[in-house]
Amino acid sequence: MEITVRPTLVSDAKQLAELYAQPKAYTGTLQLPKPSEAMWRKRLENMPDNIFSFVAEVDGKVVGNIGFEQAQSPRLRHCGEFGIGVHDDYHQMGIASKLIETVLDLADNWLQIKRIQIEVNTDNQAAIACYKKFGFRIEGEAECSVFRNGEYVNTYYMARINK
DSSP states (O other), X not given: OOOEEEEOOGGGHHHHHHHTTXXXXXXXXXXXXXXXXXXXXXXXXXXXXXXXXXXXXXXXXXXXXXXXXXXXXXXXXXXXXXXXXXXXXXXXXXXXXXXXXXXXXHHHHTSOOOEEEEEEETTOHHHHHHHHHTTOEEEEEEEEEEEETTEEEEEEEEEEEOO
16 A cells, blocks of 8 residues: 655545544544535635645545644744544554654754644544654643543643654
């Protein structure tokens, strides 16, 4: 299986809406169920300059997405964060790793990012293991920080420092 990572296009809106309509994709992220193509189109058409978005494709189908945001405050420009989603049918196939590799290369080699910080639900063991593989460490836990499926769940604050 060949995974291609490329910049996100406005024309990807329909496939991104389909991706984030998947139960694992919206429960593991901060997306809401049943996203519309119009919402995604608007988001992609109005992407700020400090946000970089990429998709992963397999056989021409968008199966993953990552958005990386560089902080804009002068004292925080060395920091960034990302959000990532993978289509439910493509978990455990290296999609997330390819997307993370893409933003780490951008952050480390082009944007002078020293610190990347992320949040992940404490019960998302697959994501936590993936992030640890790339050098992210758990720095803390936020109680009742995300409302999902009618209940509150905790999240970990994780970060990677580029030494």
